[in-house]
Amino acid sequence: MSELVFFSGTMDCGKSTLALQIEHNRSARGLQGMIFTRNDRAGQGKLSSRLGLVTDAVEAPDAFDFYAYLVDRLSSGLRCDYVIADEAQFFTPAQIDQLARVVDDLELDVFAFGITTDFRSKLFPGSQRLVELADRVEVLQVEALCWCGARATHNARTVGGRMVVEGAQVVVGDVNGYDEDVVGYEVLCRRHHRRRMTAASARAAVLSPDVLPVDQPVTPAP
Secondary structure: OOOEEEEEEOOOOOHHHHHHHHHHHHHOOOOOEEEEEOOOOOOOOEEEOOOOOEEEOEEOOOOOOHHHHHHHHHHOOOOOOEEEEOOHHHOOHHHHHHHHHHHHHHOOEEEEEEEOEOOOOOEOHHHHHHHHHOOEEEEOOOOOEOOOOOEOOEEEEEEOOEEEOOOOOOOOOEOOOOOOOOEEEEEEOHHHHHOOOOHHHHHHHHHOOOOOOOOOOOOOOO
């Protein structure tokens, strides 16, 4: 039976890489799939991984209807054996309902990939709906690491390397946003997300005169 599967995790845990691997494995067996995405780092209509792999995809803005698009495709005689939906956290709950309908009515497997929570540790609406509807939720086993070496469980938004907890839920940024006023993203363990301590602020703390070791006075020889 066809399934709606949600592959979830933090940034840097290999979601897009796995999406590309599933596409490669299935296409190598003669199957034809459709790839959808939104707000990919490589630009519109692209699915890319941080390993440098990239392929074409269909951009899916808020008004896009997955079910109608696929019905039109199949009705015109074109094939579609499965669906890959990357950056699924950015899709609307209504679009997730459409993907579930694709599974149930068109009997196609749908593999959705996305971040579960935003920089405030709040569920993305699309991810919440996927958790509610998916046949399976798979947490990726490639562990992203916090700067301290612990398992990263939270996504942080930074400005100039410092963590922020206010702002719009979706803001495109660099994963190495350490320059002043540059929006970036970083994965942290829960402890350092709660303390708002990023890699940049941790380095600043180490270099602060307040925490540098103080030279001990030299005791004159007797």
